[in-house]
Amino acid sequence: MTIAAPVKTQYEAIIGLETHCQLSTNSKIFCNCSTEFGATPNQNVCPVCMGLPGVLPVLNQKVLEYAVKAGLALNCQIAPDSKFDRKQYFYPDLPKNYQISQYDLPIAEHGWLEIELVDDAGNPIRKRIGITRLHMEEDAGKLVHGGSDRLSGSTYSLVDYNRTGVPLIEIVSEPDLRSGQEAAEYAQELRRIVRYLGVSDGNMQEGSLRCDVNISVRPVGQEKFGTKVEIKNMNSFSAIQRAIEYEIDRQIQALQTGERIMQETRLWEEGKQRTISMRSKEGSSDYRYFPEPDLVPMKVPAEQLKQWHMELPELPASKRHSYESQLGLSPYDARVLTDDRLVAEYFEAAVAAKANPKQAANWVMGDIAAYLNTEKLSITQIALKPLSLAELISMIEEGTISGKIAKDILPELLSSGGSAKELVESKGLVQISDTGELEKIIDEVIAASPKELEQYRNGKTKLLGFFVGQVMKKTSGRADPKMTNQMLSQKLNK
Numbered sequence: 001m002t003i004a005a006p007v008k009t010q011y012e013a014i015i016g017l018e019t020h021c022q023l024s025t026n027s028k029i030f031c032n033c034s035t036e037f038g039a040t041p042n043q044n045v046c047p048v049c050m051g052l053p054g055v056l057p058v059l060n061q062k063v064l065e066y067a068v069k070a071g072l073a074l075n076c077q078i079a080p081d082s083k084f085d086r087k088q089y090f091y092p093d094l095p096k097n098y099q100i101s102q103y104d105l106p107i108a109e110h111g112w113l114e115i116e117l118v119d120d121a122g123n124p125i126r127k128r129i130g131i132t133r134l135h136m137e138e139d140a141g142k143l144v145h146g147g148s149d150r151l152s153g154s155t156y157s158l159v160d161y162n163r164t165g166v167p168l169i170e171i172v173s174e175p176d177l178r179s180g181q182e183a184a185e186y187a188q189e190l191r192r193i194v195r196y197l198g199v200s201d202g203n204m205q206e207g208s209l210r211c212d213v214n215i216s217v218r219p220v221g222q223e224k225f226g227t228k229v230e231i232k233n234m235n236s237f238s239a240i241q242r243a244i245e246y247e248i249d250r251q252i253q254a255l256q257t258g259e260r261i262m263q264e265t266r267l268w269e270e271g272k273q274r275t276i277s278m279r280s281k282e283g284s285s286d287y288r289y290f291p292e293p294d295l296v297p298m299k300v301p302a303e304q305l306k307q308w309h310m311e312l313p314e315l316p317a318s319k320r321h322s323y324e325s326q327l328g329l330s331p332y333d334a335r336v337l338t339d340d341r342l343v344a345e346y347f348e349a350a351v352a353a354k355a356n357p358k359q360a361a362n363w364v365m366g367d368i369a370a371y372l373n374t375e376k377l378s379i380t381q382i383a384l385k386p387l388s389l390a391e392l393i394s395m396i397e398e399g400t401i402s403g404k405i406a407k408d409i410l411p412e413l414l415s416s417g418g419s420a421k422e423l424v425e426s427k428g429l430v431q432i433s434d435t436g437e438l439e440k441i442i443d444e445v446i447a448a449s450p451k452e453l454e455q456y457r458n459g460k461t462k463l464l465g466f467f468v469g470q471v472m473k474k475t476s477g478r479a480d481p482k483m484t485n486q487m488l489s490q491k492l493n494k
Contacts, residue, residue: 011217011255013248014225015177019190019198021169021210022139023066029138029167029296030057030100038205041144041160049138049165051096056294059084063136063167064107065308066199068300070169071108071134072309073193082107084136084292092355093141094161100351101170103289105131106135106453107298111192114317115185124324124331129186130174139166142207169199175214176223180244184237184415187211192316196341198201204235211240216261217251228260231275234268243268247275319344336365347388355393357451363389367407371414383417384410390419404477405429432478435487438471441479442487445470456492462487 004076028035031048071078083325085103111131116124141161171190172333177183191202191209201492202209216226231247234240247266254261266275311382323334338344350360364379368389372379392413395401401424424430432438445467446453456463467488471479 001353002225003470008349010220011248011252012095012174012220013178013219013244015065015179015183015244016175016214017171017173017177017186018212018214019171019173019187020210020212021070021171021194021202023063023167024168024198025060025066025167028059028165029060029063029136029259030165031164033173035161035166036209039053039162041158041162044162045164049095050161057100057448058296059295064298064300064394066167066197067134067136067169068305068306069197069312070171070194070199072113073197073315074108074111074131074133074134076108076111076134078108078300078305079105080302081105081285081297083297084293084295085289087137089286091140091373092157093143093161093164095141095161095416099138099140100292100295101137101299104134105297106111106133107300108134109358110342113186113189115182115189116317116320117181117185118331118335121199122331127176127182129176129182132172132174134169134171137168139163139168171393180241180248183213183244184241187240188237189316192339196313197316204237206388213240213244213247215244215251216250216253226255227263229261229263230265232265232267232278235270239268239270242273246273297303313341316341316344323357329357329361333361333365337361339377341377345469346386350389351391353387353390355386355390356397359397363393368414369411371411382414385417388418388420395424399480400424400430402477402479402481404472404481408477410449418437425439429476429478432475432480435483438479438483438487441471442467442484442491445482446491453492464492467492 018459022035027033028044031046032090033046033049034044036044048057058423068078073480082102082105084100086182087101087103088097088100089099090097111130111134111310114126114128116126119125136390141159144160146157174188177186185321191204194200195202196210200208204210213231214228215231216228218224218226229247229251231243234243251261253259262277262280264280265278267278268275320331320334321336321339323329324331329337332425337347347364350364353356368382368384369377371377371382383490392406392410396403396406405424406420409420409429411425413420413423413486432441449467449470452463452466456467464485468481468484471484472481
């Protein structure tokens with residue numbers, strides 16, 4: 001479904017995201033059961049998370065710490081007093097028939113995060129997206145559909161309760177997003193932040209990060225919001241963007257034809273690239289919230305809040321700004337390097353060891369990243385230390401080795417480590433920069449190639465590359481490339 005551009009510009013989309021983020025605690029939010037992903041179904045359960053009669057939940061203090069740190073990183077106001085509530089609804093994977101969540105007194109409110117897009121000229125476009133609230137809650141279980149009974153032929157679903165009680169934070173944005181691209185970047189920035197904090201792995205494929213989109217459209221200039229539709233079942237950032245773009249077109253077409261837009265929950269069908277209706281949207285009254293009677297209200301002392309604030313790392317947006325303003329990197333380089341905290345720290349360690357920032361960025365984003373991808377390693381698992389990378393870059397800049405030699409020895413440094421300087425010396429790879437020695441080699445190459453020399457002097461100047469290659473072959477790549485080109489040009493053009 002597509003809408004012609006002139007019509008589409010008469011409307012604007014109003015988009016907000018509700019993001020559920022599983023916290024990386026070892027145990028569940030109200031019991032000691034493991035949060036291990038991929039365990040045998042229904043192995044990590046107990047009477048508490050199964051909601052059996054007579055049990056009492058006890059809050060995991062690490063969950064409170066992680067929630068507060070996430071709230072601080074999102075520039076939220078942390079509530080000194082907060083409480084849990086019961087959210088009533090029935091679903092087969094919710095054994096208690098209610099969920100312990102937070103309603104009117106969430107742990108954090110009124111925050112923001114900054115997203116950064118890049119225009120066609122490569123310039124950054126920055127925008128603040130408001131955060132309405134961040135609250136804690138427990139996850140539900142997981143339904144596995146598609147089973148079939150061999151005798152009756154009927155289909156059935158199975159329930160895995162391992163996920164029941166895994167701690168979540170739900171982060172609700174303000175309706176400040178206006179496009180699928182902005183929404184996808186918001187979700188990615190949110191994942192960067194929780195990963196930097198170490199409070200979540202943010203793996204969408206494992207359900208650790210799940211986004212629901214609320215979207216409506218209205219004529220440009222109208223203040224009143226249109227009818228809101230929620231979209232679920234998106235398992236990637238690209239799916240978020242495509243689903244929003246589809247839904248914007250669908251709602252605009254409905255308004256154009258006079259069709260009524262229903263407040264509903266829709267699903268994204270990845271295979272057919274469309275949204276389909278799932279159910280009418282519930283309101284807060286449908287859940288019959290009331291204070292959780294089995295858990296006491298929470299207080300966050302000022303001293304504890306100060307301590308947690310001091311433990312926050314530098315966040316990706318701050319790193320991007322400093323990489324651009326202080327290190328002179330492009331917005332693209334800054335975004336790539338700061339996407340992963342461990343990569344950013346590796347890069348910073350190389351720069352601290354006096355590596356040229358741009359050259360260090362090129363090596364980290366290029367050859368090193370390719371090696372990590374091929375070997376399926378994280379940057380902390382390679383043997384090449386930041387100090388050795390800085391040493392390698394310095395030797396190239398000083399003319400001790402060529403870039404080609406550096407690339408040739410990189411695999412050994414990545415797998416075995418050690419000093420780049422010592423490896424170069426032990427292999428006899430120091431670059432030949434002595435003009436006398438180089439001139440002798442060049443003369444030998446020219447003398448051995450009379451046919452190519454004649455062709456060159458008859459106008460086939462592209463053969464300069466042939467002569468350079470012969471010099472490099474004769475010196476095992478040790479000849480200074482710049483000096484080789486200059487000296488060859490002078491001799492060949494005589």
